[in-house]
Amino acid sequence: MSDTNFTDVFARGDENTAYAQYFVGQSYLNILTTEGLVVANVTFEPKCRNNWHIHQASTGGGQILLCTAGRGWYQEWEKPARELNPGDVVNIPAGVKHWHGAARDSWFSHLAIEVPGEGKSNEWLEPVSDEDYESLS
Template sequence: MNKNNYKNPGVFSIGEKNDAFAEYFVGQSYLNMLSTSGVVIGNVTFEPGCRNNWHIHHRGGQILLVTGGRGWYQAWGEPAQELNPGDVVSIPPEVKHWHGAAKDSWFSHLAVEVPAEDAANEWLEAVEDEEYKKL
């Protein structure tokens, strides 16, 4: 995919290639940090087929606000749920999960980090291709 050959699926600029976290994604994502103090909010945009690895937010949790495209969210041990603009996912602390684009759609969401003392993010294994392709 070429960043210049798409229609922005969200309402915020997609920002730059998400190179700082590339090792935790399958495919290309983009990051535009909207707030880095107080409540941390990033606009994350995924090219079709891109998803992040399984991960856990320790102590603080995360809220996803879907702004464009079509994607997926899955908590460990639960079926994946389709995400569309306007959907909100509240992810409690300590829940292993992943999120990303559908195979055939760009996808954007605001990732809101819930403030908490000593909050941390633990990155884990990639989502298995076989499981993702079933969605």
């Protein structure tokens, strides 16, 4: 699907090869800063989504998503998926199993902000099933 109508505030960045094994489809990563906070622009091609995952931390931690372009989805384990649009903010506490990614028919970008904490790590889990993903409108 062409991205000719997709405009993001931040540069797309390179193909996200470092984390490709944790995504279904193609994503792009542009690290904007590591000074004080880690902030990255993550762009998803249509149908791209990351696997279920958990941001672990002994104290603090988690992630904040600031949606900047396109249309996407966010879902916590055993909860309904939430549609994401530019201007939406998602606060993800440490320890919450979730996924996020693009809608079937749209590119999607968000800024991913790592919340400061101690003992932080990402636990990557299973992919979101095609059946569950395709059931989203």
